[in-house]
Amino acid sequence: MRTYCIFFLLLIVTCSTKAQEFSSYEKPIETSLYSQALNDSVSLEITLPKELKNQTGKEYPIIYLLDRQLSNNYKYNLYAIDYLSTLQWMPNAIVIGITFSNKNRNSWTVPNASGGKADNLILFIENELNNELREKYPISNFNLLIGHSRTAIFSSYALSKSPEFFNGTIASSVSNFDFGDNEQHKQFELFLNKIVSSSHKYYYYFSVGEKSYGDLHESAVDTLNTYLNAKKLPKNLEWKYYKHKIAHDLTPGVTVGNALSEIFKDYGRRIELCFDLAKGSRNKVPWNDFLDLYSSLSSELGFKIQPSELFFNSIASEYYNDYDSIYGDNNLDFTLEILLKAIEEFPNDFEYNSWIGEIYITLKEIEKGEHYLNKAIELINNDKSVSELDRINYLKEIEALKTE
The missing domain is CATH 3.40.50.1820 (Alpha/Beta hydrolase fold, catalytic domain)
Structure with missing residues (x-):
């Protein structure tokens, strides 16, 4: 199984001379x-x-x-x-x-x-x-x-x-x-x-x-x-x-x-606060507490802040890896709960669908697993931003999951 890094979106890319000036912003x-x-x-x-x-x-x-x-x-x-x-x-x-x-x-x-x-x-x-x-x-x-x-x-x-x-x-x-x-x-x-x-x-x-x-x-x-x-x-x-x-x-x-x-x-520290909320709720995903935290930040700053991909990636990784053995047999169910919420917000994210499919395969729910893996394949093939080499590697990885 793959280990999903908490901050896998925050990749540091070495910029070439042709790269854009900023990482998160367009040219002024x-x-x-x-x-x-x-x-x-x-x-x-x-x-x-x-x-x-x-x-x-x-x-x-x-x-x-x-x-x-x-x-x-x-x-x-x-x-x-x-x-x-x-x-x-x-x-x-x-x-x-x-x-x-x-x-x-x-x-x-x-x-x-x-x-x-x-x-x-x-x-x-x-x-x-x-x-x-x-x-x-x-x-x-x-x-x-x-x-x-x-x-x-x-x-x-x-x-x-x-x-x-x-x-x-x-x-x-x-x-x-x-x-x-x-x-x-x-x-x-x-x-x-x-x-x-x-x-x-x-x-x-x-x-x-x-x-x-x-x-x-x-x-x-x-x-x-x-x-x-x-x-x-x-x-x-x-x-x-x-x-x-x-x-x-x-x-x-x-x-x-x-x-x-x-x-x-x-x-900036909202994810760390969400980790604390997760660890303080061993028997269920504390959705209301997560949402209350974001609501509190929104009120404080005066504009709406919503859970982002960073939230879903990080909290799903917290449950999936369970490094401190906090969640026991619930860890995969909690991970699924987070990821299924994630694809409601980001339905075209093939990583989420692939991850969900992998977990269902692990849980021996083969039909559900293959459904999400096939969805991930469809999304990868339709994603023009994915390079051909990456596309080939992603597809090989998913096909390997199907045979587990």
């Missing part, structure tokens, strides 16, 4: 959108998950990755998102890169009350841009801003100004409300009072380098940290302060990956 799409609110065109780059074209009924969180014009940090952070998504520590997202020119980076990040257009930029993102995205893609209501320096200050202001729309901010080398701006301070206080009644979490992750390494924002960010530590904050505000021994320009590269890992940590 460059575009622009005229904004009535800003009375100007906004240059954008849209990066979509590869799985989007094959998914139905799934909605994706949106990450607004500001300062696309700063290509080194921008590309580095795109790779961080791709890395975490590929290893399924964070959900696949739709990433929107927003470019700021030298003439608009200051004006678009300063609030209207102070002579800028930050409020107009917020209106553009939550109305004009969001409506455009909603027409084209299946987006959720989860919106995360990522900015650096001026755009970090803007991201903090946007979160405080529009918590009905934004869920969180990762702000590298930010400041204390634009270096002590009293109106932005008041706006943040209003934000803290307002979110208490919300049912989901808010995320505020910010960082700074050190002055001795060239980050002149250090003292301002220290006072922001002191302010937050001194206040009684809403329980649904999750925040963290990172201080790095690096220069101002380097803070995004060491902040964003860490912050995303923290924000999505419960999503």
Whole structure:
């Protein structure tokens, strides 16, 4: 019998020079959108998950990755998102890169009350841009801003100004409300009072380098940290302060990956939590507990999260291998229960059908076993993505199972 590895989908493939740039994302799409609110065109780059074209009924969180014009940090952070998504520590997202020119980076990040257009930029993102995205893609209501320096200050202001729309901010080398701006301070206080009644979490992750390494924002960010530590904050505000021994320009590269890992940590460890639930229920598959866990994650993040192939592969492997001898004679029955649910969600997956057929053969239910093995053969032959060599090997393996 074959041993099914828990994470068999997470193969690390050595990329050739002709390979696509990202593992989990398509090549970015460059575009622009005229904004009535800003009375100007906004240059954008849209990066979509590869799985989007094959998914139905799934909605994706949106990450607004500001300062696309700063290509080194921008590309580095795109790779961080791709890395975490590929290893399924964070959900696949739709990433929107927003470019700021030298003439608009200051004006678009300063609030209207102070002579800028930050409020107009917020209106553009939550109305004009969001409506455009909603027409084209299946987006959720989860919106995360990522900015650096001026755009970090803007991201903090946007979160405080529009918590009905934004869920969180990762702000590298930010400041204390634009270096002590009293109106932005008041706006943040209003934000803290307002979110208490919300049912989901808010995320505020910010960082700074050190002055001795060239980050002149250090003292301002220290006072922001002191302010937050001194206040009684809403329980649904999750925040963290990172201080790095690096220069101002380097803070995004060491902040964003860490912050995303923290924000999505419960999503990332969901399979481990499901393992614990399985091990705590030796006599039955705890479906309701599994679904309650996913429902809890969905409520916390504000968008629906469903069991994926990773869930079905991992939990089926837990029962099938039963390394700790927890499930006894039930292990194959539990594996079947998981896999039969899996093909309801993924009916064209030949691996699931083959695995189900193998288990039925092992249980001496030959007719059922051959039914699923024949279904697997049909699916393999119809799957154009399978190479001819792999097709031959899969078919040989299934024919061997039939003779056991």
